[in-house]
Amino acid sequence: MENYVDFINKAWKDFISTGNVNPKVRSEIGDSWIRCMNYGVDPYDGKGHVKHSNINELINKNNELISVARPVMESIYSMVRGSGFALFLTDKDGYIVDVIGDNDIMKRIEELNFLKGELWSENVVGTNAIGTALYLGKPVQTIGAEHYGVNQHSWTCSASPIYDEDDNLIGCINMSGNYYNAHSHTLGIVTAAAQSIQKQMALAISYKLLNVTFDSISEGMIVINEYMKVKRINGRALKILNISLEEAMNMNINEVLNGVDFQKLLQEKNKSLNNIEWDFSINNDIIKCVINVLPLNKNGKSSGMVITFTEVKIVHKLVNKFVGYKAQYEFKDIMTTSKEMANMIAFAKKASKSDCNILIQGESGTGKELISQSIHNYSDRARGPFVAVNCASIPSELVESELFGYEKGAFTGASKEGHPGKFELADGGTIFLDEIGELPLDIQSKLLRVLDNGKIVRVGGTYEKQLNVRVIGATNRILKNEIRRKNFREDLYYRLSVMEIKTIPLRERKDDIDVLVNDFVQRLNIKNKNKIITVSKEYIDKLKKYDWDGNIRELKNVVERDYYLSEDEIMNIDINNLDYNNMTQTLNEEPLNQEEIKIVPLDVLEENAIRDAIKKCDGNLQLTSKLLSIGRATLYRKIKKYHIDVSK
Known part of the structure; x- marks a missing residue:
């Protein structure tokens, strides 16, 4: 050196x-x-x-x-x-x-x-x-x-x-x-x-x-060791559970997720839970989540678990997005030149901006669902789900579980994970209860409670869940008459009809027939690219002479039938193409004198109407229910009531 x-x-x-x-x-x-x-x-x-x-x-x-x-x-x-x-x-x-x-x-x-x-x-x-x-x-x-x-x-x-x-x-x-x-x-x-x-x-x-990834994922995540101690938890989990990091690190996972057998999952290799709806019990609060539990293995031995979870309401929003729980129509889609209709739309717009329950009453085919969807899209709930339920189409024994959902094991045949009802799926938006007059009385009382406090209890459940749902009911019945007949609860009627909208039948707005028919035909022309049809004035005038008991739905069906019966590529729809026997019969009938009117019991009229409709539809009950404008479940009940043999 x-x-x-x-x-x-x-x-x-x-x-x-x-x-x-x-x-x-x-x-x-x-x-x-x-x-x-x-x-x-x-x-x-x-x-x-x-x-x-x-x-x-x-x-x-x-x-x-x-x-x-x-x-x-x-x-x-x-x-x-x-x-x-x-x-x-x-x-x-x-x-x-x-x-x-x-x-x-x-x-x-x-x-x-x-x-x-x-x-x-x-x-x-x-x-x-x-x-x-x-x-x-x-x-x-x-x-x-x-x-x-x-x-x-x-x-x-x-x-x-x-x-x-x-x-x-x-x-x-x-x-x-x-x-x-x-x-x-x-x-x-x-x-x-x-x-x-x-x-x-x-x-x-x-x-x-x-760490950034752990904290940035949209799901809650908890990592526990083999002794059930929380080792890590991300920010999303803390937010969902509404707890501090200190509370999270000291919580007992067996108490928080009561009913999940973690020890069994640790003992069984490659065993996991996937997409199970489960409740977190935190600080006397119940938080419904969809959870996944995945065991961690180190050197062939279970060393803990990763629990990921999402709030059920978030899952419901995704479900609504992909299964079509969305309102398509807006007020601008309502075709009319009628002053009365314009007034009705103006009132409906005002009702939209409130958060009141709404009752829409009117004849079949007058566009009650179109109006309900327009109300939803015009309201502050437009970004939320729109869930439509036909109350008449649900068997009476399933109405409660369909509307309010059920817990796991609530009844024989129930899904082991439980099932959300239509009200839960509509949380944050609007539920449209069509044909609400068909609801059984016991369900009416439960619906009244939901309207009063905004809470639902699932079938087999033990706690109430707070929801934020606006209810729009619709019926072609006159509910005040149903109240007198003890078929509808008066208190439910007044709770529903805070804002009441009455649709206008087509016979009272015949000037709209021109607008509606041309719109129907234009849509059909677009759908059938190789066929162009124009509408003659004579055709419109003839249609205006009919009373249209089925309203816009009936008008649309007639126009569609006539459109496809037209053989020329470019032509005017001619009245000679149509069979107006039923129309002319209706138009030529003279009103009976009051003395000539024979009072027939309602049950007899109803039974005869059902028998005639079944015969006309060759025993096809689906067509029969449409012809009678009632739900299939209601039709089945009536057939049973009157002992009607549909095979004849």
């Missing part, structure tokens, strides 16, 4: 005086001397004299590097403490950001301005392990006079650059001490330290990315 020190001292002096590098000087040192001379660095200085303008900013900028490198530096220092060495960490430019060393060497460090915030690049202090390693991008050791500045000739330094996982230079670690303590193993130590920092940085970034 002494021979080398003498050699390098002489080689340095010769270079400073002549500018020539001794060929025995290592090329990385000789080349650096030449660069420093070209930079204009003073060889008789070698102290740091460029300080960062904002040291706090420098430290904050490199905080991640410092936090990872500090434990590595402390580990190395614990091995060399008392041996006259110090450890330095710099950023990618050569600014010192951290220092650890013995007290005696720290005094010498101050003399050289080898301190935090000082720049130790080659062009500032000359050849040194830090600046040269950063320049060359590889580990470098400098001993004695290998340093360009004379004030560093009593030092030995070993430095290694630090790279990130994308091979970008991010800093440098250096170990410095007295030159007579120089040893090749110090370079190996800092090289290994740099590699360790690089790996720790990659792990830190991966862990940070994992």
Whole structure:
């Protein structure tokens, strides 16, 4: 070492005086001397004299590097403490950001301005392990006079650059001490330290990315160990459960998710729960969620579980989006020139902006659902679901579970996970109860309770769930008459009819027939690209003479039938194409005198109407129910009531 020190001292002096590098000087040192001379660095200085303008900013900028490198530096220092060495960490430019060393060497460090915030690049202090390693991008050791500045000739330094996982230079670690303590193993130590920092940085970034991912997913996530202790929980889970992190870390998962056999899941390999509706019991509150439970395995042994969950109401919104629980029509879709209709629409718009329940009464075919959808789309609930239910089409024994849902095991044949009702699916939006007059009386009383407090109880359930649902009811019956007949609850009627809308039959707005028919035909022309039909005035006039008991629905059916009966590609629909026997019979009938009217019991009229309709439809009960404008479930009940043999 002494021979080398003498050699390098002489080689340095010769270079400073002549500018020539001794060929025995290592090329990385000789080349650096030449660069420093070209930079204009003073060889008789070698102290740091460029300080960062904002040291706090420098430290904050490199905080991640410092936090990872500090434990590595402390580990190395614990091995060399008392041996006259110090450890330095710099950023990618050569600014010192951290220092650890013995007290005696720290005094010498101050003399050289080898301190935090000082720049130790080659062009500032000359050849040194830090600046040269950063320049060359590889580990470098400098001993004695290998340093360009004379004030560093009593030092030995070993430095290694630090790279990130994308091979970008991010800093440098250096170990410095007295030159007579120089040893090749110090370079190996800092090289290994740099590699360790690089790996720790990659792990830190991966862990940070994992944390960001963990907290950014839209589902709640809880990680528990094999002892059922919560190890991790993401922000979404805390929000869904409405608890603090401290509460979450101390909660008993068996109590929170009562009924899930976690021990059994741990014991059974590859066993998991998928998309199960379950309740979280938190602080006396019930939170309905859809959960997934996936066991964690380490070395073939279960080491815990990951529980992911989503609020049921979020799932319902997705269901509504994809299964079509959405209102399609708006008020602009209502075709009319009638002043009475314009007044009705204006009132419906005002009703839309309230949050009151609405009752729509009117004859079949007058567009009650169209109006209900328009109300929903005009209201503040337009972004929420629109769930339509035909009350007459649901068998009486299933009405309650269909409307309000049921819990798992509520009855024989019930889904083991339970099932949400239409009211739950409509949460945040509107539920349209068509043919509400067909609801059984016991369901009417339960509906009244829902309207009163906004809460539902599932069949087989034990707690009430608060909902935010607007109810629109519709019926072709006169409910006040049904109240007198004890078929409809008076209190439910008044609770529903806060805003009451009466649709106008087509016979009272015949001027709209022109607009409606042309619209129907135009839509049919668009649908049938190779067929173009125009409508004659005679055709419209003839239609206006009919009373249209089936209203717009009947009109549309007649127009569609006539459209497809037309054989020419371009023609006027001619009244000769039509069979108007039924129409003319209706038009030619003279009203009976009051004395001639024979009072027939309603049951007899109803039975005869059903028998006639079944006969006309050749026993097709689906067509029969449509012809009678009643639900199939209602039709079946009437057939049973009157002992009608449909096979004849």
